[in-house]
Amino acid sequence: MTTASPSPAAPDPQRGAAVKAADRAHVFHSWSAQELIDPLAVAGAEGSWFWDYDGNRYLDFASQLVNTNIGHQHPKVVAAIQEQAGRLATLAPGFAVDVRSEAARLIAELTPGDLDKVFFTNGGAEAVENAVRMARLHTGRHKVLSAYRSYHGATAAAINLTGDPRRWPSDTGAAGVVHFWGPCAYRSAFHAADEAQECERALAHLADVIAFEGPQTIAAIVLETVVGTAGVLIPPAGYLAGVRELCDRYGIVFVLDEVMAGFGRTGRWFAADHWGVVPDLLTFAKGVNSGYVPLGGVAISEKIAATFATRAYPGGLTYSGHPLACAAAVATITAMREERIVEHAAEIGERVLGPGLREIAERHPCVGEVRGLGVFWALDLVKDKETREPLVPYNAAGADNAPMADFAAACKRRGLWPFVNMNRTHVVPPCTITEAEAKEGLAVLDEALSAADAHCR
Incomplete structure (x- = not known):
């Protein structure tokens, strides 16, 4: 630069x-x-x-x-918003719109594995909110597990998933959310001597939480791939793969929150790319278009998308896939590639x-x-x-x-x-x-x- x-x-x-x-x-x-x-x-x-x-x-x-x-x-993103505003400023989410389709295609091209469908939201909290709803409907279960060191947003389900103190004033205590300790070798909850031991003990702890909560009651585990506001915590080698294995073992939906870590922040398009782990659902926002116009979303695996092939998904937003926001996303992704x-x-x-x-x-x-x-x-x-x-x-x-x-x-x-x-x-x-x-x-x-x-x- x-x-x-x-x-x-x-x-x-x-x-x-x-x-x-x-x-x-x-x-x-x-x-x-x-x-x-x-x-x-x-x-x-x-x-x-x-x-x-x-x-x-x-x-x-x-x-x-x-x-x-x-x-x-960024001049290319500003110009794209201006051009889109002059051509088609807004349209309801039920229509097929070229810029919306192109934004979804580009995002699907970048996400890991088979996360090829995109549900657009207005931001990260709504993305997490809808990911949890999808997981609960897909599994027919109600509990969701998330880490204490986390922030997932300020809407109803997202704030309960959040681990940091911003949850406390709005914590209903009855949202089906169970918190656990994720790995943090510098301030270990497991008295670990090194990163390898931290990984092993954190996974054993999570396995115990799953066992005592009842695997058949757990719809999803939601994790920030790299914990953001709560400390920029890099997961130890093997941790995310271990969580993926636990989810597969018990039929739990694995949700990675990449709202902050995604779109270049960690030096990869998505932080999950560092560890080669593919979640069932991936939430994004922020860097998708640098916030020039509010936009977030959920990237959805083939398995979960199939749940709603002939069954209506009971959720939506007036501004889902807003043309101005999608134009900003297309321009952002294109500029990030070209530059x-x-x-x-x-x-x-x-x-x-x-x-x-x-x-x-x-x-x-x-x-x-x-x-x-x-x-x-x-x-x-x-x-x-x-x-x-x-x-x-x-x-x-x-x-x-x-x-x-x-x-x-x-x-x-x-x-x-x-x-x-x-x-x-x-x-x-x-x-x-x-x-x-x-x-x-x-x-x-x-x-x-x-x-x-x-x-x-």
């Missing part, structure tokens, strides 16, 4: 103040106490950058919500981000572990490298979260927009980030981590 660094327009603080005032008067923000937030008024974005009305530029090391895989304002963006993500991770982050870890007492693939990395921040005590308590808020807040503020003062969650900072820039931009971001991280070091013992 050789994209030049963009230059924002002339500062316009008065316009920025008006934008923020309108936001504060009328916009109700997600996951927020409304009177305690101060949203940044953004004036524009391009490539790996965005900027405010005061002229401050930020290198987007969060890809917004880990979704602008192709970067901001070798997935290959670039793999290379920048292997040659720049991975080595750079490991060097940073050696210099900072607050960095306990570095893990990742492609442009999907996390630094696990600790008070003590020996004990691995997290820098802040689990689900910390207020004063308890001060060390992470100090670190995030230090990043932003230096022109870097970080992705921070609990005691971790994730390094998740666009797949198109240049080597120079990646090194610039790493240098800022290096400086900003001194703010976290101050809280170490």
Whole structure:
């Protein structure tokens, strides 16, 4: 990638103040106490950058919500949306539309195995919601298993599947969801000595959960191929294959959630490609068109598609396969192929981000572990490298979260927009980030981590 660094327009603080005032008067923000937030008024974005009305530029090391895989304002995607809007802006999902069919064909061409049918949704949570519904109808069973370290979305079934604390306020406790511990060698629930032992014990634990819950009651196991928001956790070799074997043994539908990990984020089109595992259902969103127009979906295996060959699938969305969203997907996938963006993500991770982050870890007492693939990395921040005590308590808020807040503020003062969650900072820039931009971001991280070091013992 050789994209030049963009230059924002002339500062316009008065316009920025008006934008923020309108936001504060009328916009109700997600996951927020409304009177305690101060949203940044953004004036524009391009490539790996965005900027405010005061002229401050930020290198987007969060890809917004880990979704602008192709970067901001990619001209080919913008042009495709404009062209589609001028030709056919919208049409109900029951019609055959050229751009919808082409988006489905391209996605099916990329997904592993026989996942050749695509049910379109508006985003990732709805994709998970419908995957669970398909699994329950296909098997005639009701229970669904998912990991504690996970995030699957905020709709009814998806939030119950979620393992992180965002589930708690909406947990019905009666949704048929059972949580289990997935592998995480750095913070092992199984007292494992290494990755191989972590894999073996995690699979034994899952087999026990299946046995005690009753295999005949379990419709699906839902896993993020690489756990995203809950820590960028790379599964140990053999784990996903072991889950696939357990699902096959008991007739359980295996669902891989690739909403965050898919479409180049890990340096492959799908994270499952790293391990050669084929699920029965695969959910996607985010990177499919970098969020330029909301789009998600479920890629469906032949076996599950056959269940609904002559039996109606009882689900649908007004905007399923929206022409503007599908046009953005077609343009995104085409550009990623033509510009070798997935290959670039793999290379920048292997040659720049991975080595750079490991060097940073050696210099900072607050960095306990570095893990990742492609442009999907996390630094696990600790008070003590020996004990691995997290820098802040689990689900910390207020004063308890001060060390992470100090670190995030230090990043932003230096022109870097970080992705921070609990005691971790994730390094998740666009797949198109240049080597120079990646090194610039790493240098800022290096400086900003001194703010976290101050809280170490």
